[in-house]
Amino acid sequence: MIDGCRILLLDDEPLILMDLEFAAEDRECRPLTATNVREALAHIEAQGSVSCAVLDVTLRDGETCMPVARELERRDIPYILHSGDLNRQEGTLAALNARLIAKPACSSKVVDAALALAEPAATRQAS
């Protein structure tokens, strides 16, 4: 329930993405959706004010969310990982020191977990 909060949602599966998008709208924040690394990076660049992010780890065409995660870290933007590929992506998951929610999970809980990280940052900006 953070006004003006922008949440970046990255998932290569459209239905999961849509579900997360609805959940974000329920929380009255603005979802920015991406299905691959390029789109996600474009959102980060263009808006410049992504508050937090939900990143699917294994993406299409052999991509992982790693470049997006690194870019978010560089900008001090909090994110969580949302993955069903826990075994193969052990290395990636370990390299990224972020909270992981295993798929399948309730979309509103996933979005809430990301927003919980954004809240302190948003308060900091407001004050």
Add this chain to the structure above:
Amino acid sequence: MKDVGSEDRFSDTSGVLFEQAMAQTRMAVCLSDPNLPDQPIVFANRAFRRLTGYDEDEILGRNCRFLQGPKTDRAEVSRVREAIENEDVVVVELLNYRKDGTEFWNALHLGPIYDAQGKLLYFFGSQWDVSDVRAAREEERHARAMARELSHRIKNMFSVISGIVNVMGRVRGVEDTASEINSRIHALGRAYETTLDEASVGVIDLGPAVKAILEPYAVDERVKFLGNGAQVPFSAMSLIGLVLHELAANATRYGAWAEGYDGQVSVDWQRRDGNAVLTWIETGGAPISGAPAHSGTGATIMNRMVAAARGTIEREWKPEGLHAVLTVPIEGGNT
């Protein structure tokens, strides 16, 4: 010159034993002479000839490298060369070629042989065809990769199904119903989660599955897992998953995990007389005064599912909390 212990020395009589042993062993063995130019093979036993397909006169006098071919790994070959230069023992797996051109994986063990004075006499090489072992290892790797791919896809599938339910729920204005359906889909997803990662065939370790199912509910270590390493068939897992979900949801709403109480749940699972027996015991939760007047949707679903599986669930509403025992037949239940 190397120091050779007395137990390593050949006596004259052991020369005869050596010859007989070499002739009989199924291990392909050859000796090469490092004191001659290009270190030729000076002895090759019967097994060596059988493995490579060459006759003795085609082997003797040649360097071992005649077994190599276009696909032999050069890096492994240089390990062999280094070992020979340093008079070391080395074990490598090389792709070698028989006389008829067919390939085989050769587990080559190579080491120096010294005389009593420590002078280097021979290099000893033992060859073993490990093509089958390599193929099995490759197959296992492939199976593991497939299991992981499958695991990923199925978890994604559960997520997609859950997404469809949520989206439909919103469109039709029945979000609560959608979220109830989804909580069961998620419990089911978790029930299979632990098992998909292993390439296990047909059976599931109950322990990790029970822990995964209850993971989202088990706050602040308010659950005790007592079970042993029992396994159940794959087909029993959806029932167990959904029953545990109903019990956990009930405990969260009215029982040991209800808000304002500091109750505990202990979960036990055993294999007993062809059944899987799950025991769920709540203590210290919201006070209970007998069985609830109406059984909710969750309880109704649970009862019908258990009955369909020819199992039983007994619930006892004790003052300190619910005591439930689920029995699922898992052997000889297909009549």
